[in-house]
Amino acid sequence: MEAVLAACRAALVRPGPVIALTGAGVSAESGIPTFRGKEGYWTIGARDYHPQELATQAAFRAMPWEVWAWYLYRRSVCRRAQPNAGHHALARLALELPDRFALVTQNVDGLHRRAGSPDAQTFPIHGDISLMRCAADCVLDRWLIPDAVPDLAKGDAVAAPVQALLVCPRCGGMARPHVLWFDESYDEPRFHLDTVRRLARGAALVVIAGTSAQTTLPWHVVQLAASAGATLVDVNLEDNPFGDLAAGSGGVIRGPAADALTAIAAALI
Ligand code: NAD
Numbered sequence: 001m002e003a004v005l006a007a008c009r010a011a012l013v014r015p016g017p018v019i020a021l022t023g024a025g026v027s028a029e030s031g032i033p034t035f036r037g038k039e040g041y042w043t044i045g046a047r048d049y050h051p052q053e054l055a056t057q058a059a060f061r062a063m064p065w066e067v068w069a070w071y072l073y074r075r076s077v078c079r080r081a082q083p084n085a086g087h088h089a090l091a092r093l094a095l096e097l098p099d100r101f102a103l104v105t106q107n108v109d110g111l112h113r114r115a116g117s118p119d120a121q122t123f124p125i126h127g128d129i130s131l132m133r134c135a136a137d138c139v140l141d142r143w144l145i146p147d148a149v150p151d152l153a154k155g156d157a158v159a160a161p162v163q164a165l166l167v168c169p170r171c172g173g174m175a176r177p178h179v180l181w182f183d184e185s186y187d188e189p190r191f192h193l194d195t196v197r198r199l200a201r202g203a204a205l206v207v208i209a210g211t212s213a214q215t216t217l218p219w220h221v222v223q224l225a226a227s228a229g230a231t232l233v234d235v236n237l238e239d240n241p242f243g244d245l246a247a248g249s250g251g252v253i254r255g256p257a258a259d260a261l262t263a264i265a266a267a268l269i
Pocket of ligand 1: 022023024025026027028029031033034035037103106107108109110209210211212213214215235236237238240255256257258263
């Protein structure tokens with residue numbers, strides 16, 4: 001741990017953004033299941049679906065209300081969860097390094113925002129589970145899922161009166177969760193594609209935490225930053241492909257994200 005903290009401090013001396021790249025593991029200690037655990041699976045009829053099958057436009061087209069039920073259940077879990085020490089540490093870092101720090105998160109749970117990470121320094125590249133938008137993309141806007149949409153327990157169906165609330169306020173067509181699905185592409189207006197690539201190109205330090213490295217933009221961010229000479233650090237319970245890159249750079253911390261991010265933030269402030 002001490003060698004990694006020293007590498008983080010040394011990276012601060014160079015100019016350029018300090019980026020934290022977070023994944024589901026950062027919220028695991030808040031009680032939100034990651035996609036890899038068995039809690040990530042979802043049963044519809046007689047079949048167990050893997051998140052990578054359900055979090056797709058194809059699944060939404062085939063069975064929209066089953067997919068909405070999965071998202072409304074996950075929204076309920078996120079609403080009940082509280083930010084942990086790792087979220088708070090990154091929020092402190094944003095406030096202490098207002099001109100340098102950027103948080104790029106794959107998490108859709110809103111816990112970084114609720115911990116106080118400022119919107120101007122936070123880039124949720126996979127969307128936000130509390131928001132919906134037009135399923136037909138009639139407009140770029142997204143809206144809070146109405147408060148009248150209740151929390152759903154695992155296995156609950158979306159009742160007809162709730163379905164009637166999940167509509168685009170502009171065209172009246174069906175709304176969809178504002179999340180990036182596995183068969184969709186990143187863009188700037190909704191998912192900050194150009195912004196995070198620009199930040200990565202000049203980065204001094206990238207602290208990667210709680211991600212299994214299976215999505216493409218995070219890879220791109222880490223590779224752009226590495227090519228520009230950034231120091232890479234990986235925090236995870238397990239070895240993963242980002243850890244292999246970080247091992248030859250700033251180093252790895254194999255332990256819970258909350259403790260590790262608290263220590264890293266303290267070293268940088
Ligand atoms: P993932 O589920 O694929 O991987 C989670 C990673 O976190 C694993 O490498 C695991 O070893 C690590 N981990 C678990 N607990 C940890 C802890 N306490 N401390 C440190 N590391 C820990 O998640 P991903 O890489 O973020 O990618 C999956 C996709 O799932 C993303 O697109 C994301 O949007 C979505 N997702 C989001 C949430 C959320 O918002 N909380 C939850 C599940 C999935």
